Amino acid sequence: DAxxxxxxxxxxxxxxQEVTLRCKPISGHDYLFWYRQTMMRGLELLIYFNNxxxxxxxxxxxxxxxxxxxxxxxxxxxxxxSEPRDSAVYFCASSPQGIGHQPQHFGDGTRLSIL
Amino acid sequence: QQQVxxxxxxxxxQKGGISIxxxxxxxxxxxxxxxxxxxxxxxxxxxIAIRPDVSEKKExxxxxxxxxxxxxxxxxxxxxxxxxxxxxxxxxxMEGRGSNYKLTFGKGxxxxxxx
Numbered sequence: 001d002a003x004x005x006x007x008x009x010x011x012x013x014x015x016x017q018e019v020t021l022r023c024k025p026i027s028g029h030d031y032l033f034w035y036r037q038t039m040m041r042g043l044e045l046l047i048y049f050n051n052x053x054x055x056x057x058x059x060x061x062x063x064x065x066x067x068x069x070x071x072x073x074x075x076x077x078x079x080x081x082s083e084p085r086d087s088a089v090y091f092c093a094s095s096p097q098g099i100g101h102q103p104q105h106f107g108d109g110t111r112l113s114i115l
Numbered sequence: 116q117q118q119v120x121x122x123x124x125x126x127x128x129q130k131g132g133i134s135i136x137x138x139x140x141x142x143x144x145x146x147x148x149x150x151x152x153x154x155x156x157x158x159x160x161x162x163i164a165i166r167p168d169v170s171e172k173k174e175x176x177x178x179x180x181x182x183x184x185x186x187x188x189x190x191x192x193x194x195x196x197x198x199x200x201x202x203x204x205x206x207x208x209m210e211g212r213g214s215n216y217k218l219t220f221g222k223g224x225x226x227x228x229x230x
Contacts, residue, residue, distance in 0.1 A: 004158070033218075042222035043159070043204060056217060091158050101147040101208055104218065106158025 002026070004107035006092050012113045018080040021110045023092030024073055030097040033104060034067055034077050037089045049075065082114045118142055119207050121221025128228050134192040136224045138205035141186065145207040149218070150179065150190050153202045162203070163190075195228045202226070 005024040013019055025032050033048040047057040052069045060067070064083070069075040079086055089111050093104040120139045128134045138148075149164035165172045165179040165188065172179045178191040192199055205221040 043220040045217060045219075048217065093158070101149075101164070101210070103149070103161040103164070106160065108156065108158050 004092055004094050004105055006090075006107035006110050008110060009108065010111045010113075012115065013082060014115050015083055016081045018078065019082045019086075019112060019114075021077040021090050021092075021112070023075045023077070023107060025075070025092070025094030026096075026105055027073065028096060029094035029105070030072075031095045031102075031104075032069060032075050033093040033095075034075070035091040035093065035106075037091060037109070043091075046077070084114045087112055087114050118219045119205060119221045121205050121224060123224060124222070125225040126227070128195045128226065130195065130197060130228055130230050132195050132228075134190075134195045134199070134226055134228070136190045136203055136205070136226070137187065138189065138221050139185075139187045140207050142207070142209070143186070144209045145219075146210060147208040148179070148181065148188050149206050149208070150177075151204045151206060151220075153204065153223075159204055192226075195226075197228045197230050200226055200228050 004026055007022045030051055034046040036044050036046055044059055046059045047067045048055055049069045065079055067077045089109045091106050091109045093106040095102045095104045118141050122137050150162045151159035152162040153159040163174050163177050163179055165181050167183050170181050176193045181188045202223045202225050204223045206218045208218050
């Protein structure tokens with residue numbers, strides 16, 4: 001079975017532009033997570049969904065960030081307008097519903113550079 | 116506020132040696148403690164996990180030791196190999212409304228195993 005698929009793998013854009021990151025979770029997984037990874041702050045959870053519904057968005061840094069999950073097989077993370085401090089690696093992860101904690105399966109990330 | 120503190124930041128070990136990475140947590144409501152392994156250019160992947168009702172869990176060369184009273188847990192890699200060179204993250208999670216499966220990560224340890 002295919003893993004979590006993220007696109008694009010790399011994105012370089014200028015400050016002020018809109019950026020859209022995409023994620024396809026593993027089929028059948030009910031949870032989807034968006035993380036940001038930087039050297040300074042490590043791995044930070046931005047938002048997560050359960051059955052396409054946002055459950056906790058307390059990690060979203062500010063209103064410039066938004067995330068959607070229109071269906072079970074697709075999610076987007078949008079930054080508008082982008083700023084240089086948004087440069088980071090963004091990961092999407094998914095996990096199945098089950099009894100107790102289930103492992104999160106990560107994609108290979110999108111490396112975002114804002115000039 | 117960092118809820119999971121990880122040390123050391125980096126570690127160099129000779130092939131065949133023992134690698135030890137430590138983590139401490141603050142929130143006593145945490146009830147699941149996974150370790151994730153990340154190779155360059157890849158997303159983190161679950162390595163091993165423990166619940167607080169046991170003091171140790173072993174899977175091959177990897178062992179988690181857990182000290183509930185001290186609120187600490189550690190990862191031991193026996194007979195370390197160059198292929199173990201990666202970044203290791205400890206994490207913690209709790210069940211409960213609004214926080215199911217939400218992982219809080221430590222900042223990571225870059226392990227280098229010299230041949």
